[in-house]
Amino acid sequence: MSVGIGERLRDVRKRRGMTQRELSSQSGVSLSLIRKLEQGERDDTRLETARRLASALRVPTTSLMTDSPEESASQVSLDRWEPVRRALIAPLAAGNDLEGPTLQGVRAALWDATPLFSGDRFAELGAVLPSLLRDAEELAQADPAGRAVRARLMLLTGWLLTQTRQFDAAEMALERALDGATDRLQGASAVSTQCWLLLRRGRLADARALATRWADDAEPRISKATPAELSAWGWLLLRLSAASVRDNRPGESEDALRLAHSAAVAMGREYDPPENFLSSFGPITVALKRVENAAIVNRPDRVLQLAAHIPVDKLKPTSNNRNRHLLDVADAYARTRRFAEAIDVLQKVRAGSPEWLPNQRYARDIMGRLVVGRRTLTPEMRTLSDAVGLPL
Structure with missing residues (x-):
């Protein structure tokens, strides 16, 4: 039965x-x-x-007959990242006859791997990241200069594992990133990602408290602030806004967003340093987060109204901020029963970030709404359902 x-x-x-x-x-x-x-x-x-x-x-x-349709998809994700988790927790191997890693070599390897992170190339990262983590750890034990490299790698790894819902491992990596931060800006970047992790785990009060404390400490003198300082402060404010709107504190959310907007205006443009894509910030970024807040409070009309004025095509197709925004737009179309437009937006995301999309539960929720809302599915809709991992 x-x-x-x-x-x-x-x-x-x-x-x-x-x-x-x-x-x-x-x-x-x-x-x-x-x-x-x-x-x-x-x-x-x-x-x-x-x-x-x-x-x-x-x-x-x-x-x-199952009541847990995401189980098989979750198992695939667990299997993919198991070597990365082992590399995070396993002790260093006993001495061997191989020459140890060098500062120059690990730095170069991390630089080469950075486009894999920013481009959501998960399959390649799954292959190269375990050995890179072990080399960085061995280097940091042998050379104090290697600790900064390890901290940077831990930040990227924590960001990646948060993205792919490996939350316990992400927390471990981000704690190490913060412990190894060599300056205030690197620490703020680690904390911003920690706030994102807390948001994804539903720990809204913790995210608000952490973002508030660090935003207060990081607030620069705007007239003299560097782009990196404005970006660090702005992102902490965006995390605070995101936590507050989810915690039904609309006034706090709007205040934080307003301050983030002031940082973006002082920036004057999108700041997108090639060596640190996590610091990308500017007026478009803030506008995207305003749309996200409208989606959180279930205002699809407002989402579409705001989105119409945002030049998302100026952002890289692999930008997670862009793609998360496009999911908000697709969701708004789905909620207003504009199914063809929703499919078009999802196809756009898939074309730019085919490995990112299947890791987004939000995308599965949107497709589930589309499937329920249509009497019959087009071949395109069935293909998209498979692409986002909507369970059969």
């Missing part, structure tokens, strides 16, 4: 592009029973019937 099979049956059938009548013909299950299941008139069926339906739909029988 399978409770709630009807909703899963309908979603999978639509994903396969089959009508109820076609499913009946291919499975041998009566059309009337399929209709009753999908309409909720029947909420159970025999296991053998479920197996016949699953066979016709080319999915495991349990996929019509």
Whole structure:
């Protein structure tokens, strides 16, 4: 017996592009029973019937019966990053006959790997990051100058693992990044990413407190501040705004966003240092976060109104800020039943960041809304559903 099979049956059938009548013909299950299941008139069926339906739909029988459809996708992500987690926690290997890493060599390797982080090239990072982490750790133990390199690598690794929902490992890496920070700006960058991690874990009060404390300490004299100082302060304010709006503190959120806007105005343009893509900041970045706040409070009309004035095409296709914004826009289109526009936006994200998109639960939520909202799915919608990892 399978409770709630009807909703899963309908979603999978639509994903396969089959009508109820076609499913009946291919499975041998009566059309009337399929209709009753999908309409909720029947909420159970025999296991053998479920197996016949699953066979016709080319999915495991349990996929019509499971209450945890994200389990298999989560396991894939865990398996991919297991070597990285081991490299973070494993002690250094015992001495061997190989020559140890050099400061110049690890710096060069980190520089070469930085485009992999900024470009969301997860498969390549999964291959090179474990050895780079171990080399950086060995170097830091042998050469004090190597500690700054290790801190920078830990920051990028913490950011990556937060992005891919490996939260415990991300916390470990970011704590090491902050401990090894060589100056106030590097520390602020680590804290900004820690705030993002706290937000993703739902620890809103902790994120607000941390962002507030560091933003107060990092506030520069705007007339004399460098772009790096404005960026560090601005990002802490954006994290504070994000935590506050999620914690139903709209006044605090707007105050923080206003101050971030003042930093962006002083910047005068988008600051995008090639050596530190996490510090990208400016008027467009702040505008994107204003849209995000509107999405959080469920104002799809406001999202689309604000987004119409943001030149997102000036940002790199691999920019996570750009792509997160585009998901907000796609979600707003989906909520207002402008399904074709939502699909177009998701296709745009997929074209620019094909490895980033499947890691976004938000994208799966949007596609789930689109699947439910349409009587039938186009081939394009089915392809996108597969691309974002929407479970069958």
